[in-house]
Amino acid sequence: MKYTSSTTEVPDAPAVPRHVAIIMDGNGRWATKRFLPRVAGHVKGVEAVRTVVESCARRGVEYLTLFAFSSENWRRPEEEVSLLMRLFVTALEREVSKLHANNIRLRVVGDLSRADEKLQGMIAAAERKTAANTRMTLTVCFNYGGRWDVMQAVGQMVKAHPGATDFTEEQLAPHLAMAYAPEPDLFIRTGGEQRISNFLLWQLAYTELFFTDTYWPDFSAECLDEAIASYQHRERRFGRTGAQLAEKTS
Numbered sequence: 533m534k535y536t537s538s539t540t541e542v543p544d545a546p547a548v549p550r551h552v553a554i555i556m557d558g559n560g561r562w563a564t565k566r567f568l569p570r571v572a573g574h575v576k577g578v579e580a581v582r583t584v585v586e587s588c589a590r591r592g593v594e595y596l597t598l599f600a601f602s603s604e605n606w607r608r609p610e611e612e613v614s615l616l617m618r619l620f621v622t623a624l625e626r627e628v629s630k631l632h633a634n635n636i637r638l639r640v641v642g643d644l645s646r647a648d649e650k651l652q653g654m655i656a657a658a659e660r661k662t663a664a665n666t667r668m669t670l671t672v673c674f675n676y677g678g679r680w681d682v683m684q685a686v687g688q689m690v691k692a693h694p695g696a697t698d699f700t701e702e703q704l705a706p707h708l709a710m711a712y713a714p715e716p717d718l719f720i721r722t723g724g725e726q727r728i729s730n731f732l733l734w735q736l737a738y739t740e741l742f743f744t745d746t747y748w749p750d751f752s753a754e755c756l757d758e759a760i761a762s763y764q765h766r767e768r769r770f771g772r773t774g775a776q777l778a779e780k781t782s
């Protein structure tokens with residue numbers, strides 16, 4: 533299926549967001565508030581992932597994208613980075629069969645060359661196993677950065693059009709890491725910060741943004757419903773006037 537680009541055509545605005553993208557932030561602060569090590573927050577965060585995957589699938593969301601590790605998170609203390617890597621391996625070991633049983637397709641996007649061989653192998657196996665599943669696509673962004681994505685896409689695009697010097701958005705878009713998905717309808721960031729932190733820079737052009745102070749480990753089905761309800765009250769104009777929209781729907 534080919535999806536509409538929000539800048540070259542006016543896309544539809546589904547009542548239930550077709551694609552939800554989440555920056556899962558606040559694990560460390562959740563733990564610190566409880567006098568626990570930051571790692572306890574990351575462990576608890578995996579539980580929240582399970583809840584949100586299930587809730588999104590139930591609500592008919594077709595694509596759920598989760599920011600798990602950014603290209604800048606390598607700047608953290610070595611101990612925390614290695615723990616996050618181990619946690620990712622454990623989560624894959626434990627969760628992939630459940631995802632498969634629930635007809636959920638798993639994709640992992642980002643610069644995977646920095647993941648160790650074991651992890652790369654596990655990711656490839658998990659993607660292969662769940663490739664034909666149709667209920668929902670869960671994308672985990674790992675060592676992902678919006679700028680990395682645009683740059684790798686530019687590189688591929690240039691190679692695909694030898695000698696060309698002028699390019700269009702339509703030529704770039706198929707090379708983005710998540711070209712298989714429509715642009716996100718709803719973006720959620722937990723943990724109180726109101727920034728994009730180098731997440732999906734290109735794809736968020738017309739996404740509705742929702743920020744909540746809730747720390748990621750506390751994110752529940754109710755929090756998801758609150759975000760979806762907020763989304764449903766937005767007027768998605770894609771550059772047009774409100775009057776034009778009213779005319780279309782009357």
Ligand code: IPE
Nearest residue numbers: 556557558559560561562600
């Ligand atoms: C998000 O929580 C998880 C990752 C970035 C891997 P944080 O670890 O950033 O938690 P805070 O923002 O320090 O509370």
Ligand code: IPE
Nearest residue numbers: 555556557599600601602729
């Ligand atoms: C964004 O959170 C990345 C992930 C949730 C994976 P950060 O905690 O790294 O973002 P900043 O540093 O507060 O912008």
Ligand code: MG
Nearest residue numbers: 557558559723
């Ligand atoms: Mg953070």
